[in-house]
Amino acid sequence: MKPEKFKDAETIIGSSVTVKGDFHGTGNIIIEGSLEGSLKTDADVYIGEKAQVVANIEAENATINGQINGTIKISQYLALGSTAKINGDVNFQELSVSRGALINGRLSSHGAARNKKNNSTDKKEVLPEEE
Amino acid sequence: MNIYIYDDYLNKPKYNRILSRVEIRLTDLSLNGKIIRLGAIRNVSDVIQNEIKNGAKTIVAVGNNQTVSKVIGAIIDNELYGFFQKNVLFSIIPIGEDNSIADSLGIKASEEACNILLARRVKKIDIGLINNYYFLNKVSLPSAGAVLEFKDGFSLSTDQKGVIEIFNLRSATNDDKRLKVNPIDGLLDIYIKTGKNIKDLTRLTADSLKISTASNELLVDGTLNLSAPANIGIxxxxxxxxxGRDRSFD
Structure with a gap:
């Protein structure tokens, strides 16, 4: 289910549409179709369950339920739904992963790195999830 | 001075009564002006250029969507228009069928249009441009096989049957009220509808794009047919x- 903030998303790519190239926006973006290239926004991204994305993604927050082949860089919060399939490295500040999500790649949290820098006794790290 | 541009079809007897009522109302409101009949002139642009040069303050299209398209093109193409743009106003007095553009501007009926003209509630709106033609409402085309290319370096395509609509201004009568369209933001609102359900919808905004399609069926403001490929801007x-108050935008 989409978060409420996507109700009035500036950009929606429907399930029958294919986007090719560098797709950069300024508002919230919903992808339900196919995307090949790159996806970047200074706001939030929602990737639907049937979406097929072969692209690097950069956004502030993201909710992912579809398949992504590419690196994901989220400056704030990343939520992976139970149908998410990620092939690529993932960088975030905060992460939630639903049971059933698949991740083939390295997970890193710039939030954890910052905490580590601020407090050398803090040993918490986000480790890659085993399949 | 007000310039009223009457379309050809208003010469038909069935419009005599409504035109008389409009003219009486305009007189009552002291909004009389010069009447120009499109059927009697060859070059609309030249005529309007002369009127603006002679101090016309308001150009009023009296007719329907086709009349609006003809008059808008003539006003905007006018070399003097840029200079006088801050002063020259455009309005519509809708007569008969096919008046979705007037409706979008909140002008629902002929005599009400006279009151709206008197009230002088003015909005500065964008104009769409496809190749060399201006449009107020939208460009539409079949979606299957169409490719939309954007200057930012990406393209959109679909093989599914449906419709692509590129809006400047949403028609209050013919277009889906749920579609968000803003004619004062400097952007075109692009929608791709391929399913029966509005949830299966693509939406984005852009200030320019290029359309390629095998079907070659581009319909501009519901009246003009053009061939692809075409460049669209705003x-x-x-x-x-x-x-009027009941327009389709803020």
């Missing part, structure tokens, strides 16, 4: 229009 705040 001219921000190009037209000062007199609008």
């Amino acid at each position: 001219v921000r705040g190009k037209l000062n229009v007199v609008v």
